[in-house]
Amino acid sequence: MPGTLTDDIEIIEAGHGRGGGVPAGGDDDGGDGGSGLPAIPRRAYFTAMQLGLAGIVMFFMALTSSFLVRKGLGTDWVAIALPPVLWFNSLVLLVSSATIQAAGRRLEAGDAQSFRYWWGLTIALGLLFLSGQVIAWRQLAAQGVFLSSNPDSSFFYLLTAAHGLHLAGGILALLYVAFRPWRRSRITQATAAALAGIYWHFMDGLWLFLLALLYLGR
């Protein structure tokens, strides 16, 4: 952790105070039309996002080490056959990373209509992924493989559900970015979209990691 601190020190020293960075805030109209909250620098949102992801990493690392430890113990581990639909789901999620990137670029270019198209497509792909995950669950259940069947199936349901919940949170965030009236906010829609993009890519990467764990580790 001292390493983390040192990195942060450099970031801070580089853009100290309000003068250096671009301060955020919807207070430019001078009245109470803003959020009613004190302005904070734009970079604070990115710091918070990175910290949030660090917390999420720890959560999933705890589950990952539990997976590995639990597999190393006992004789009741039965490797389950992963439903093939997972490969399609993964592809959907990968494509959604590309579409959210495209959407962010459109927004920065000021092309609101095109942004809405790509953003909406990302939301649709996210929902398609979640539906695909539910289909995978139903296929396993149809084979008689349930949460409590054996440790591998327990971890399969748990990890996919935990990831799915985080991704569902991401979809809510995308909807929020799309529909919130940004005039009364401390940040712009572009900043919010950039933050949502970071989260979305992370969820994509996290899924690939979990898939590798479930596939290679079973």
Place this chain on the structure above:
Amino acid sequence: MVAHDSGGGGHQHHPPSGFIRKWIFSVDHKVIGIQYYFLALFSVFLGMGLSVLMRIHLVWPNAQLPSWLWPGGGQMTSEEYLALMTMHGSIMVFMVLTTAPQSGFGNFILPIQIGAADMAFPVLNMLSFWVTFLSLMVLGAAFFVEGGPPISGWTAYPPLSALGEIAGPGQGAGQTLWVVGVGIFCIAALLGALNFITTTLDLRAKGMTLSRMPLTVWAWLITAILSLLSFGVLLAACILLLLDRTAGTSFFIPGGLVLTDTPVTDHKGGSPLLWQHLFWFFGHPEVYIAILPGMGVASHILSTFARKPVFGYKAMVAAMSSIGFLGFMVWGHHMFMSGLSPYSAFAFSLLTMAIGVPSAIKTFNWLGTLWGGKIQFNTSMLFALGFVSLFVTGGLSGLFLAQPSIDLYMHDTYFVVAHFHLIMGVAAIFGIFTASYFWFPKMFGRMLNETIGKIHFWITFAGVYAIFMPMHFLGLAGHPRRYADTTGVNYLGPLDEVHYFITIAALITIAAQFLFVINFFYSLKAGQKASENPWNATTLEWSVASPPPFDNFGGQEPVVYRGAYEYGVPDAADDYVPQHLAPAKAGKAH
């Protein structure tokens, strides 16, 4: 970047006018800090009440308790004793030691000390508090369900915690509420940690470089980093435990268990040790989450009332950072008796003893700060000195327990109870008290009564030593902990007198805590009005009114010109130079 982004530097924010927005669902970090403080104050008295009942039971196990003291009246069963013990530990650790030093004082003081108008995310901050409150409600609900609270202790080791009602009273609904409540607490702690770190990194006023931050801010920052990295692991563990309890999985429940002649057939292959690894990976950093803010506050207050700069400021920061860092690598020392490989035990033992080095640096620097100072012995300073004393006493026994060969004997005896109560419980509580006496004037605009404060200090200081020192001897004599009743155990018979002494000391010490409550609420109403800077202190919170206005600095951004501990400055107009004082005004020294 985008045209809409523009500075809001000099804009003043107006406080909300309604009672609910102002005091209940407030987004003001100061109100939220006070809310956390009161939540902890309520919890600490609840936890203390439980410990009184436990102490009474240990000395008079067959006593017929009156119904005003014990619901329904009559004799306490051993299971009820264990339920009290579980709730005492859980409430004290989560709702007091994690909540008051960090979320309470940190929330109120940190933004002002770094020159910010509020936390980075005020709405998230409000949410953290209310999620914590929900967690307390869920945890507390365990008292009111059938079977009562769980009996598995605050560490909730499976299989006891995982098997449900069959494992004992309280292991049904009570234990489920415990797991859910603690899980909810994890979420609150994570949200709070994220806010603390972001605020400290990105919202500091101009000139408030990292090396000018008060040590309190450093301590809150490092504590928040520990929270961020550890509570997610506890949350994962709680989810696994909940699934074992309710969904039939076998993460922690091994096969071949037989409970009161009934074989447990629907589980196999799980590992109770896995829970212990996950729990203590959180649990050890949690110890530092409880104590680090106290270290920061003690450093801060020793310097203020010795009228001297902190001795070795950078070494203090480095020591706190390395304590935090090492804190993640020593969880195994809680598991020497759990079937850990002797090789890992050796590694955990070495790393644990390595923590002695930064701890010794801190103690040395505290003494260095006091050395040759013009010490003012007010109540806050007395509690800070008490903190140092307890930190040393409690820390030294840690060096014994860190060695597997000694821990084999000491583990699960009262020696351990003495150790962790002194270092984690009482030292952290002294940190809370020293902070309370120091910042009460800033938080509420009035001074606490010094005479009552000093009486409170001396009874408490003597009291906690009277309670916990003899427990070392109980442990050395082989007295196991967590036992409700040792009647008829011959070798423990001669120790009854020691238990009696401890219980009397506990009753007196706990009674003395009402002095604090009386002082608190009396001073809140009728205490002497506090000036802006009653302690002649240097940090930014003393540059604003007591209590501070809604947006702390009236919409202006303070500028910081110097470090946090310029006390006893030669040639200065006063013996201290506040951080916000421009060089031209600071006297000949600049």
